[in-house]
Amino acid sequence: MSLYFTKEHEWIKVEGDIATVGITDFAQAQLGDIVFVEVPEAGRQVTQGGEAAVVESVKAASDVYAPVSGEIVEGNAALENDPSLVNTAPEGEGWFFKIRLSDNHQLSDLMSADQYKAFVDSQ
Amino acid sequence: MSDAGERTLPLDAWHRAKGARMVPFAGYQMPIQYDGIMAEHKWTRENAGLFDVSHMGQLVVAGDGAEKSLEEVLPADLSILKDGRLRYSLLLTEDGGIIDDLMVTRRGDHFYLVVNGATKEGDIAHLQERMPAVVVDHMKEQALLALQGPKAVDALSRAAPGVEALTFMTGGTFDIEGVPAWISRSGYTGEDGFEISVQAKDVEAVANLLASQPEVKPIGLGARDSLRLEAGLPLYGHDLDVNTTPVEADLTFALSKRRREEGGFPGWHRIASELQNGTILKRVGLAVEGRQPVREGAMVMDGEGNEVGRVTSGGFSPTLESAIAMAYVPTASAEPGNAITLAQRGKIFQARVVPMPFVPHKYQRKGAQK
Numbered sequence: 001m002s003l004y005f006t007k008e009h010e011w012i013k014v015e016g017d018i019a020t021v022g023i024t025d026f027a028q029a030q031l032g033d034i035v036f037v038e039v040p041e042a043g044r045q046v047t048q049g050g051e052a053a054v055v056e057s058v059k060a061a062s063d064v065y066a067p068v069s070g071e072i073v074e075g076n077a078a079l080e081n082d083p084s085l086v087n088t089a090p091e092g093e094g095w096f097f098k099i100r101l102s103d104n105h106q107l108s109d110l111m112s113a114d115q116y117k118a119f120v121d122s123q
Numbered sequence: 124m125s126d127a128g129e130r131t132l133p134l135d136a137w138h139r140a141k142g143a144r145m146v147p148f149a150g151y152q153m154p155i156q157y158d159g160i161m162a163e164h165k166w167t168r169e170n171a172g173l174f175d176v177s178h179m180g181q182l183v184v185a186g187d188g189a190e191k192s193l194e195e196v197l198p199a200d201l202s203i204l205k206d207g208r209l210r211y212s213l214l215l216t217e218d219g220g221i222i223d224d225l226m227v228t229r230r231g232d233h234f235y236l237v238v239n240g241a242t243k244e245g246d247i248a249h250l251q252e253r254m255p256a257v258v259v260d261h262m263k264e265q266a267l268l269a270l271q272g273p274k275a276v277d278a279l280s281r282a283a284p285g286v287e288a289l290t291f292m293t294g295g296t297f298d299i300e301g302v303p304a305w306i307s308r309s310g311y312t313g314e315d316g317f318e319i320s321v322q323a324k325d326v327e328a329v330a331n332l333l334a335s336q337p338e339v340k341p342i343g344l345g346a347r348d349s350l351r352l353e354a355g356l357p358l359y360g361h362d363l364d365v366n367t368t369p370v371e372a373d374l375t376f377a378l379s380k381r382r383r384e385e386g387g388f389p390g391w392h393r394i395a396s397e398l399q400n401g402t403i404l405k406r407v408g409l410a411v412e413g414r415q416p417v418r419e420g421a422m423v424m425d426g427e428g429n430e431v432g433r434v435t436s437g438g439f440s441p442t443l444e445s446a447i448a449m450a451y452v453p454t455a456s457a458e459p460g461n462a463i464t465l466a467q468r469g470k471i472f473q474a475r476v477v478p479m480p481f482v483p484h485k486y487q488r489k490g491a492q493k
Contacts, residue, residue, distance in 0.1 A: 032345070033161040035439035036415040056416050058160040058439055059345060061468075083414070 005116035022095040039075030070099040133323040149240035160345035171272035172342035180243025185233035192254040200379030219390025220365035266326035271316030274338035291486040313354025355479025370397035408479035411446035421467035
């Protein structure tokens with residue numbers, strides 16, 4: 001298992017060719033109370049940097065981008081009934097979707113945990 | 124750090140020390156939240172929330188003829204406004220457009236006005252131009268706090284004994300441990316509560332005293348917005364602007380009976396005509412299906428997919444746990460129960476017109492049972 005991060009404050013956990021994607025603790029704290037999440041349906045093709053999900057806090061709507069290209073294998077259905085999971089467990093039960101990677105090389109565009117921490121500290 | 128051009132509130136350091144996240148609003152650095160909007164919203168509905176609204180403009184209108192001059196710019200009947208009573212009113216253009224909404228209070232020999240922060244400079248210029256014979260004084264050294272919620276009266280009456288005798292939309296002079304204060308029973312949340320005007324130099328002591336009461340937590344702008352939305356109260360610059368009239372905005376209660384008949388205020392001709400003939404659009408409340416917020420700027424669509432109106436405020440209601448909105452819709456569709464179709468970022472939402480407030484007001488009216 002490897003863990004990666006993006007400048008859009010997503011985390012990507014890769015196991016085999018499946019990447020689980022969510023938003024970081026930093027991102028959920030910035031967004032505040034999450035009241036709605038729209039996750040992509042299984043089977044949809046997403047491309048790196050393209051819109052994949054929508055997250056709405058009390059304050060505003062934000063897009064969640066696909067950090068890597070591939071086919072959506074699952075959206076987190078639990079978020080429909082309990083979007084606050086993104087606040088309480090952003091890097092656990094509050095995951096957004098799983099992608100079957102189409103291009104492993106894209107992972108090299110992503111940040112490591114240390115790089116992400118330095119990036120957040122510089123914000 | 125405040126950005127260039129943004130002023131700081133007298134309580135700026137106090138907010139930061141309380142853990143507030145500060146954002147630019149109405150030309151000031153203001154606290155948007157402390158613990159989180161949802162928690163602050165619910166705390167205010169169940170306990171008491173302390174809001175810093177010192178960005179708002181506090182004005183005194185004084186001098187011979189102040190009442191007559193104010194009636195030339197406001198549609199309120201000030202002749203029947205008793206001492207210590209507040210009234211909601213509007214500054215209007217000659218076309219009946221809303222320049223600002225405000226509270227006007229008769230305070231002895233003068234009137235005290237509270238206007239919106241983002242519009243106060245323009246309001247003052249407008250008032251001075253339209254009322255050259257009277258003094259319009261901007262009380263720049265005055266801060267304004269609001270204490271809102273069902274337990275506000277418990278907390279405030281400990282600090283300022285006697286406030287419990289005030290009823291909704293009345294005010295008076297009180298002493299908060301040696302600090303002179305003008306306190307009215309009014310607010311912008313739909314809850315019982317008070318607005319407290321003190322000198323800026325005293326506001327930190329008053330804020331500390333109030334925040335130390337067990338019922339009280341500081342509340343930011345985020346919850347202020349969701350609370351006022353649930354209460355059905357319009358926000359200037361969003362639900363109201365110079366292109367909307369009081370009739371379109373469903374604020375005809377602000378047009379006093381005598382003034383509707385006699386006129387003599389800006390925009391009267393158009394407003395009298397609209398009162399008689401109606402308007403094309405009207406501000407209504409919408410209950411939106413589902414949880415996804417439909418926000419300001421979303422379109423109101425007719426059956427053919429044409430845009431026929433606009434959402435002016437919208438969000439997630441923490442009390443109702445569903446999406447609610449205010450929108451201008453065709454008057455023909457404005458009756459409660461009517462189905463309304465909305466479009467936002469290419470997605471269609473179903474809504475229906477519902478009466479406002481979305482969450483019942485809990486004002487302490489005169490003669491009401493406790």
